Amino acid sequence: MDALAMKKLAGEFAARYVEPHTLIGIGTGSTAYWFIQALGEKMKQGLQIQAVATSKESAILAASFGIPILELNDVDEIALTVDGADEVDPRLQLIKGGGGALLQEKMVAAVSRRLVIVADERKQVAQLGAFPLPVEVIPAGWKHVRRRILEMSCPKVELRGGTQPFVTDHGHYILDCYFGQIQDAHALNLQLHEIPGVVETGLFLNMATEAIIAHADGHIQLIKRES
Numbered sequence: 001m002d003a004l005a006m007k008k009l010a011g012e013f014a015a016r017y018v019e020p021h022t023l024i025g026i027g028t029g030s031t032a033y034w035f036i037q038a039l040g041e042k043m044k045q046g047l048q049i050q051a052v053a054t055s056k057e058s059a060i061l062a063a064s065f066g067i068p069i070l071e072l073n074d075v076d077e078i079a080l081t082v083d084g085a086d087e088v089d090p091r092l093q094l095i096k097g098g099g100g101a102l103l104q105e106k107m108v109a110a111v112s113r114r115l116v117i118v119a120d121e122r123k124q125v126a127q128l129g130a131f132p133l134p135v136e137v138i139p140a141g142w143k144h145v146r147r148r149i150l151e152m153s154c155p156k157v158e159l160r161g162g163t164q165p166f167v168t169d170h171g172h173y174i175l176d177c178y179f180g181q182i183q184d185a186h187a188l189n190l191q192l193h194e195i196p197g198v199v200e201t202g203l204f205l206n207m208a209t210e211a212i213i214a215h216a217d218g219h220i221q222l223i224k225r226e227s
């Protein structure tokens with residue numbers, strides 16, 4: 001099974017977690033795409049739900065499948081959010097933000113009772129950090145933030161998009177930080193948040209409750225976070 005087939009398998013599998021008449025958070029990326037698509041199919045068969053999107057891209061996609069979208073500010077609690085990830089460790093700590101939607105993704109995850117991650121086996125790592133950590137920053141001060149992160153023994157920090165910077169849904173830039181193996185993700189997250197100009201990091205710690213991992217041999221691995 002190739003990467004696309006694994007993403008489809010995991011994304012579509014997650015649709016069976018959705019209960020009628022609930023509020024669902026819908027993730028961003030090429031794996032979440034299949035969840036949204038499957039949800040749209042279920043709605044054609046009569047399922048009624050409402051959703052909050054983690055990006056403009058996902059909101060447009062969901063609306064095209066007939067899924068009613070609410071604003072995050074207009075809801076209290078989300079029953080279930082299904083989202084992708086760039087890295088998943090054995091304790092379901094994550095790196096997210098490869099698609100640039102980390103801020104809204106984290107805000108949605110923070111008000112969700114369940115955060116189910118859909119991913120293929122290539123995203124599983126023993127320790128976070130091989131994937132460059134996305135850090136969302138205020139454009140007016142990104143160079144100063146970059147310098148501070150380089151001083152934190154991070155050998156390489158790239159402005160996403162380079163001379164034509166990628167702009168997030170919330171109008172910010174992203175710095176991709178090549179820390180390498182992250183020994184203490186909680187400490188790193190706190191340290192990054194202390195830098196003026198940092199809006200959010202792609203470290204999603206103690207947020208995912210479950211993961212649906214699709215493997216190349218076609219089997220699905222279900223992981224629950226130990227409480």
Ligand code: 5RP
Pocket residue numbers: 027028029030031032083084085086095096097098099100101102105
């Ligand atoms: C977007 C994300 C995505 O969920 C993450 O990048 C995984 O994407 P994909 O399923 O396309 O591999 O965090 O900000």
